[in-house]
Amino acid sequence: MADQTTTAAVPPRAASDEPGLAKGRFSLLVWMSERGVFLFTALLVVVAVVFVNGFASLANITDVFYRAAPIGIVAVGMTFVVISANYLDLSVVAQVATASVILVGVSNTAGFPAAIGLALVVALLYGVVNGLAVGVFKANAVIVTLSTTFIGLGILRWLSGGSIFFGPEDGPIRAFGQAKLGPIPLSALVLLVITAVLWFVLTRTNFGFLIRSFGSNKAATRLAGVNTALVVVGAFVITSLAAMLAGFVLAAFSNTAVSTMSDGYDFSALAAIIIGGTSVFGGKGSVLRTLLGVIFVSVLTNILVLLGIGFGLQQVAIGALIVLAVSVDALARRVGKK
Amino acid sequence: MKPDMPLPVLEASSIVKRFGGAVAVDDVSIAVSAGEIHAVVGENGAGKSTLMRVLAGILTADQGTVKVGGELLEGGAKGSLEAGIALVHQELSLIPEMTVAENIMLGSTPTSYGFIRTRQLKAAAAEALDEIGVSVDLNESVARLSVALRQFVEIARAVARKPRVLILDEPTATLTPAETDHLLAMLQRLANRGMAIIYISHRIPEVFTICTTITVLRDGKVVDSTPLVETTPSAVIDKMVGRELSLDLSSRRVATPGALVLSARGIRAHNVNGVDLDVRSGEIIGLGGLVGAGRTELVRAIVGADPRYGGTVTLWVDGHPRNITSYQPAVRAGIGYVPEERRTDGLALTMSVSDNIALPNRRELSSAGVILAGKTARFASNLADAVGLRPPVITRDVGEYSGGNQQKVVIAKWLGRKPRFIVLDEPTRGVDVGAKAEIHRIVRELADNGAAVLVVSSDLPELLELSDVIHVVRDGRITGTLSAADANEKSVMSLASGENLVGA
């Protein structure tokens, strides 16, 4: 349905019919949309180290890692939804907050395993509801996840009363949040492990293969005998599980949890994914490049903070970057088609 | 042009239109005068529709000029409309949510200060409907009309623009004989009043009822353009198919049909009105017919890719009958389907050859859900070699390959499943000659190895060369069955167009 991306009414073009390969075309736009993130992230880090006072300090780097970890975990998970050509999952905001509150709040009263169990059930519920609405009912993913965001946040605020939960000072959550390996917090290592696992799933398993194939061509994937509804549900479940882990990490970082703590995660995660070169048109993308996108967005935000630039302008800058990255991708596809 | 003919209203000279490397319209010139009904005929894919889209300004010609009343045509679709060319499309282009009157006046709605002048709108629409002799409630939403009435509304839209040249592309495809007669009479009236009409049709009898001149296209070229009185239906069909004795039937296999593999009973679906079909092991069944006859809908309903309204499909799996109700189980039970549109339905163009071949075979190429990379690569490269992919680089994106190679990849992915029953819909459309021969070889090998094969093709020589039995489909029904020995281009065409020209 929403595949009406072409606005100008362009008459259909027939296939090229020369024998053998069509001529390979190198395009700067194509390169930028797919591989640009390597160069830009490297440049940004170099600029930050050389020109920005206070960036290259150990404390600052650790801080960047702390902030990047939960966003990064959400982003690598949500990469699955984006690659499967379902735009994004806006409800990660609600999912992360819910997981945080459950982890801290429920473990205070009912114990740690119960909290994790409940969080897992909630995450699966999110994934399945979003996935069924999009995969089976063919509803638009943006609208579906917009509504589940409000349902989820509504339930969370209602049940939690909007209050802040504090973990015990000596509990396992606190311990996890404080743990570091040299300058690198444990949460950043969690991000790396999850990235590695999801990279493996996306590139080396049948399920990941079907996600990419479905994103590239829904009709062809269905006609190969694939249960495409399951593929979509799977993509949303992966995203939900990642959002749950991100919620744990976020709660552990501050040893507190509140329903508003993940505001803006939808935005930051989408920025990282798109800047990482995953196409919003589906089919193309990589978890590893999303990780680079996370580093890019986190470093950029950190630089802006260090330069004393306010939250509003940060949002404008990153919003502009998203639109720019999507435009480059869209234009590159157009060049590629000609 | 003959000296006694009046000055042409529309004159197209040396039109060339290419799509990628393929030449769809090759140096075509055509002239139509006021009061003339000019038939343009040709097989599927002869370039008729492309030519008409060029004349209507929807496509821009790569070479050549179009003149209307002596003036060069410019400004795309809008320019053509303003110059007085109106095209009635083959596929319906009405807006379902709008009323009949609004649809008729779409794009030329009368307004004052931007507001629609409803009374004038309805008057003009009523006039157009009157002109074509059809009465429809002007306020009715088009979504409620029958297909035939929609076709007339579409024609009314063209007529409402008071065009100098009216182009109709297969207007009778969805009409009953009575409706067709009505349409033909109406066109005659319009022509008598001085309108120039270009009439595209597969249906030769209609052409001979009303047209004054006929132009035959084949492979994008004009093969004949003559006053109708100087030719006969039989001669026209000969020129359309053109290859009278050129057909190489020496490559035909001797079919040795084995056990029944697939049997479809009473299939009804969108555009399919009750079809029975049996396919045996080792047999190639061809489905012939005109574009829009319902062949693609039929095969999609058989394999379960689209919903059926009625009927049953049974697949024999090692002697056990199995009901085929939906697509996924059909594929798992050993059905393969090469769809008509390889770019939109057949291939993930941004993925590699290897990935595309692996897609339906992923269960065999993985262990506990983890892809076996080495096995996949060997599997894909063996199949790429088997279908003659050139160059056989399985890591490249399929989108980088030419049409013929892409089609080989689509076939390769099903070959890997060793299908019991495989459907190939237009297997060689837009494919170069070399690849075509190879695809034919593959299809024969499939049958020789015991598969039951169903081929849909609008390419008559292909159909005749490949098939052991040809079923001809018209209006969603099988209207005739020809064995390999009896079939020729003329007999298939006659059955397809509904005119008995042969024997009888």
Next chain:
Amino acid sequence: MKLGTEQSGLLGRVRNLAARRTEGRGLILLALVIIVVAILEPTAFTAYSVTLGRVALIGLVALGLTAVILMGELDLSVASTLAVSGVIMASIPDLGLGIVVALAAGILIGIVNAVFVVYVGINSFIATLGMLFALRGLAFVISDEKPVRLSNIDAGIAFGAPLIGPVTPRVLIFIVAFIALQVFLTRVRAGREFYAVGGNRQAAFDAGIPVRRRIFTGFMISGFVAALAGVINTLERTAADPTAGSSVLLASFAAAIIGGVVLTGGRGSVVGTLIGALSLGILQVALTLSGVQTDIQDIFIGSILLIAVITDPTQLRAAAASVRSFFQRREKAQIPT
């Protein structure tokens, strides 16, 4: 020979009408809401100035969205447009100038959205999502992350007062906007052609309709209407909140979609949107009056939107097919050997 419309009798006509119209779900919801509210919380009807105000708040933005969705596009940026325009207006000391600049900003945002959709070729979901985020940031920048008080508070207070009976200026503006859009989409050629652009874009283009210009118009309408809503909010509250709009986004989408405006374009009406806004507005006021907190209201409206979007009449058939294949019996699924 004369060919005519097939006669199907009164019953057939009614059945056909029911099948074609998309407002059915909206009407059902409205009836349900009215019955339930009349039984449980009838004060929602007696306090109609509150109820009308709420309907106008939800409905106004939904009207603009309707114009865009009819063409098969989507404008997610309305929420931020509302916030930005309010903040712009409050930042300009002169009230009249502020209103003009704020409305112009709304139109400008619509133009930018349309440029990305038409000329760059980005899907409108993503393009306007990017705008949603970027404009939210812009609202923070202009407002310095705090609510901006209106300098002319008296004007704001006067604006909030009812004009005739329960009709406040907000309700009046909503009614005028509704009538204007209804007239535009049914009586003005450009508006009528929105249906053609959404229903069959290729056909619209072939018929000589300036498709790109229509898309620009649609986004400009939705930007303008969202800005208008921002201006009204700012006047009524005598301050502009840079975080405003996120719950309006949900409610306005819910109103348009439950009202039967089909996301793929070409089908729906502003009357349907009005029905959707009415049911949601009455529901919200009734919930508020019964002391239900806003969080639970969000759950209600979110659920309504979710149900509305998965029961889209054009998609139900596809869904039925999906459900069938999803629950395929497994014994058929084995690979024969």
